[in-house]
Amino acid sequence: xMQCSASLDVLFLLDGSYSIxxxxxERSKHFAGKLCDALDIHPDRxxxxxxxxxxxxxxxxPLDSYLTKQEVKERIKxxxxxxxxxxxGQALKYILHKGFPGGRNSSVPEVLIIISDGKSQGSTAxxxxxxxxxxxTVFAVGIKFPRWEELHVLASEPPERHLLxxxxxxxxxxxxxxxLSDPVCTATAPGCKVESHPCERRTxxxxxxxxxxxxxxxxxxxxxxxxxxxxxxxxxxxxxxxHPSRCxxxxxxxxxxxxxxxxxGTCVTEGLDRYHCLCLLGYGGDVHCAAKLSLECxxxxxxxxxxxxxxxxxxxxxxxxxLKRFLQAVVGxxxxxxxxxxxxxxxxxxxxxxxxxxxxxxxxKSIDAMNFSGGRTLTGRALQYITQHGFRSTPVFADVxxxxxxxxxxxxxxxxxxxxxxxxxxxxxxxxxxxGIGSSFMxxxxxxxxxxxxxxxxxxxxxxxxxxxxxxxxxxxxxGSPEGCQAQSLDLAFAVDASSGVGLENFLRLxxxxxxxxxxxxxxxxxxxxxxxxxxxxAHTVFALDTHTSNSAVLQAVDQVPFLGASASAGRAxxxxxxxxxxxxKGARPGVNKxxxxxxNGGGMQDAAAPAQQLRHNGxxxxxxxxxxxxxxxxxxxxxxxxxxxHISSYEDLQHYQGLIIxxxxxxxxxxxxxxxxxxxxxxxxxxxxxxxxxxxxxGWEGPHCETRVVxxxxxRSPALPPRSQGQWSPRGMQHFSRALQHxxxx
Numbered sequence: 001x002m003q004c005s006a007s008l009d010v011l012f013l014l015d016g017s018y019s020i021x022x023x024x025x026e027r028s029k030h031f032a033g034k035l036c037d038a039l040d041i042h043p044d045r046x047x048x049x050x051x052x053x054x055x056x057x058x059x060x061x062p063l064d065s066y067l068t069k070q071e072v073k074e075r076i077k078x079x080x081x082x083x084x085x086x087x088x089g090q091a092l093k094y095i096l097h098k099g100f101p102g103g104r105n106s107s108v109p110e111v112l113i114i115i116s117d118g119k120s121q122g123s124t125a126x127x128x129x130x131x132x133x134x135x136x137t138v139f140a141v142g143i144k145f146p147r148w149e150e151l152h153v154l155a156s157e158p159p160e161r162h163l164l165x166x167x168x169x170x171x172x173x174x175x176x177x178x179x180l181s182d183p184v185c186t187a188t189a190p191g192c193k194v195e196s197h198p199c200e201r202r203t204x205x206x207x208x209x210x211x212x213x214x215x216x217x218x219x220x221x222x223x224x225x226x227x228x229x230x231x232x233x234x235x236x237x238x239x240x241x242x243h244p245s246r247c248x249x250x251x252x253x254x255x256x257x258x259x260x261x262x263x264x265g266t267c268v269t270e271g272l273d274r275y276h277c278l279c280l281l282g283y284g285g286d287v288h289c290a291a292k293l294s295l296e297c298x299x300x301x302x303x304x305x306x307x308x309x310x311x312x313x314x315x316x317x318x319x320x321x322x323l324k325r326f327l328q329a330v331v332g333x334x335x336x337x338x339x340x341x342x343x344x345x346x347x348x349x350x351x352x353x354x355x356x357x358x359x360x361x362x363x364x365k366s367i368d369a370m371n372f373s374g375g376r377t378l379t380g381r382a383l384q385y386i387t388q389h390g391f392r393s394t395p396v397f398a399d400v401x402x403x404x405x406x407x408x409x410x411x412x413x414x415x416x417x418x419x420x421x422x423x424x425x426x427x428x429x430x431x432x433x434x435x436g437i438g439s440s441f442m443x444x445x446x447x448x449x450x451x452x453x454x455x456x457x458x459x460x461x462x463x464x465x466x467x468x469x470x471x472x473x474x475x476x477x478x479x480g481s482p483e484g485c486q487a488q489s490l491d492l493a494f495a496v497d498a499s500s501g502v503g504l505e506n507f508l509r510l511x512x513x514x515x516x517x518x519x520x521x522x523x524x525x526x527x528x529x530x531x532x533x534x535x536x537x538x539a540h541t542v543f544a545l546d547t548h549t550s551n552s553a554v555l556q557a558v559d560q561v562p563f564l565g566a567s568a569s570a571g572r573a574x575x576x577x578x579x580x581x582x583x584x585x586k587g588a589r590p591g592v593n594k595x596x597x598x599x600x601n602g603g604g605m606q607d608a609a610a611p612a613q614q615l616r617h618n619g620x621x622x623x624x625x626x627x628x629x630x631x632x633x634x635x636x637x638x639x640x641x642x643x644x645x646x647h648i649s650s651y652e653d654l655q656h657y658q659g660l661i662i663x664x665x666x667x668x669x670x671x672x673x674x675x676x677x678x679x680x681x682x683x684x685x686x687x688x689x690x691x692x693x694x695x696x697x698x699x700g701w702e703g704p705h706c707e708t709r710v711v712x713x714x715x716x717r718s719p720a721l722p723p724r725s726q727g728q729w730s731p732r733g734m735q736h737f738s739r740a741l742q743h744x745x746x747x
Contacts, residue, residue, distance in 0.1 A: 063100025310414025546587025602630025
């Protein structure tokens with residue numbers, strides 16, 4: 001950001017002696033390159049040259065050789081270490097005699113930057129004084145552990161402003177700019193100023209110390225005699241010496257000083273006046289991390305927090321932080337959301353009555369005031385109490401009816417010491433909608449409370465709790481929402497394991513699950529089409545996507561599905577779905593999302609990964625529901641992602657997961673669709689995407705989907721299909737196409 005843009009001649013004088021060594025010489029080169037970043041190198045502004053000195057000075061390149069910053073930095077990188085003694089005085093005399101090679105002959109300010117360890121083998125005082133008398137500004141930069149006294153002699157006055165350390169290149173570049181900024185360079189950027197602060201100069205010095213005494217023999221006055229004596233034992237060691245000093249640096253106002261990022265966002269500076277915010281999950285509605293979670297529903301919302309000893313103080317504070325962060329994201333919206341908070345151990349308290357606060361600030365203040373008590377964990381009693389007393393407050397707005405859905409969010413991390421089943425049943429009978437949040441080991445108890453795994457949120461570690469905020473928002477607003485995919489178009493295929501590994505009894509449970517799942521969808525040509533495949537060692541289509549056009553017809557057909565027996569091959573089943581179910585010929589609709597739900601006990605999955613990948617590649621989601629014990633890595637390869645894998649311990653629990661599975665399917669139904677995946681063109685036709693439409697390029701066939709063979713030498717045609725209204729096929733037009741296609745197949 002900081003650049004000296006004045007007319008200026010800069011000459012680097014690099015120490016290339018053996019006392020520096022190759023390693024420190026490379027650091028000197030890196031430092032010189034860094035200093036170039038603070039200089040606006042241009043033929044009319046800053047010119048740069050370099051001399052390397054050791055026993056004798058050597059001109060590396062004059063000031064008029066390279067005219068851009070990149071060229072200068074590249075040339076500095078190519079400089080080769082020469083080695084020799086440290087003759088700094090000789091190098092200064094060379095400059096006195098030759099001047100700045102390629103420079104502008106003192107018509108512009110001249111700056112000499114000496115990078116050395118200050119351990120010259122000759123006197124430097126006289127030539128240094130003569131250089132400065134010629135009005136050359138001298139910066140002395142220490143490398144390794146320099147001899148600062150000599151560098152003081154070399155540097156211009158005041159030495160504090162002209163002494164730098166190469167170990168911190170960025171800091172030294174700031175120091176160089178700060179000293180040159182006034183009067184040589186242009187003024188500092190608006191709001192920036194040069195400030196001084198205490199700093200240290202460090203070096204290593206070799207000192208001697210007496211380590212002890214040893215017996216030595218000395219001569220005696222008497223002839224032929226010696227005398228025993230004690231002699232001192234001297235040891236040399238290197239000591240780190242610190243010299244207090246002052247440094248001058250340019251300090252600019254940080255755009256993050258005003259703390260522009262809200263809701264715990266982290267501000268990241270970009271230059272002098274720009275920044276961006278890294279937002280926590282649930283925030284990011286704008287550049288300042290405004291809340292992007294909003295309750296797009298009207299509910300009475302009561303949080304029931306576990307305050308018992310089993311949660312511990314740390315867990316209680318974590319729940320408080322989660323509660324604050326979630327509510328900061330959702331309260332203060334225009335929607336009439338009444339919020340209350342209760343806490344429990346042996347007793348139940350409602351410190352924040354439902355609808356008591358009308359703004360986020362006072363609500364947060366009340367949550368902060370809640371204290372940990374640490375009694376027994378009586379969750380059942382707490383549920384019964386808040387069912388009777390938690391929803392008695394008046395609404396936030398007087399003109400809003402008070403018959404809104406009532407939602408209780410239970411936050412607990414400790415097993416209840418009383419029964420929860422009866423209390424939860426009583427709460428649900430009073431039309432309370434229960435959502436449970438806890439760590440993984442609480443899953444079973446929370447499911448008992450809510451009555452449905454879909455209304456249970458479990459987290460794997462403390463940080464994961466905060467990642468669950470969007471999920472909680474969705475679950476709160478799912479109260480009273482219509483079932484299924486809310487009229488989203490979907491082509492849905494169930495592939496059901498009917499092998500001997502599953503057995504007849506469990507197969508009937510799978511069949512019942514498919515039947516009850518179908519009740520959640522509106523089945524017709526325009527909304528949801530459902531196909532059913534059963535498989536053992538071979539796969540069979542029970543009914544195709546375009547076979548049934550009503551829910552009653554689908555349910556009747558599911559009831560007739562037979563058990564097959566034999567071994568299982570999930571791979572063959574998925575391949576059958578790909579080639580014989582999810583095709584235009586069998587009723588699949590272009591421009592409609594497609595999902596395959598594989599119901600299995602995990603047997604015969606070894607050959608399923610490749611067909612599953614082929615389905616995904618063609619835009620068809622594979623959702624795997626496994627009952628029983630199977631290796632998770634095999635299942636993940638088939639599902640493609642943990643999001644599309646549901647692992648259930650027993651067939652009895654399958655019904656509890658129905659809501660979750662349907663929710664995931666419907667998420668897919670709402671996602672964007674690629675009109676050419678799977679390929680709607682038959683007979684090797686090529687699908688070509690257009691804006692809101694597609695067309696089929698046919699070879700030897702014709703028709704919108706290459707469904708009619710060309711007869712009598714007619715040239716193949718590939719008519720463009722009409723653009724889709726708002727990016728979707730006209731359902732009525734799709735119905736006509738489906739009928740025409742069936743007619744052509746009969747022909």
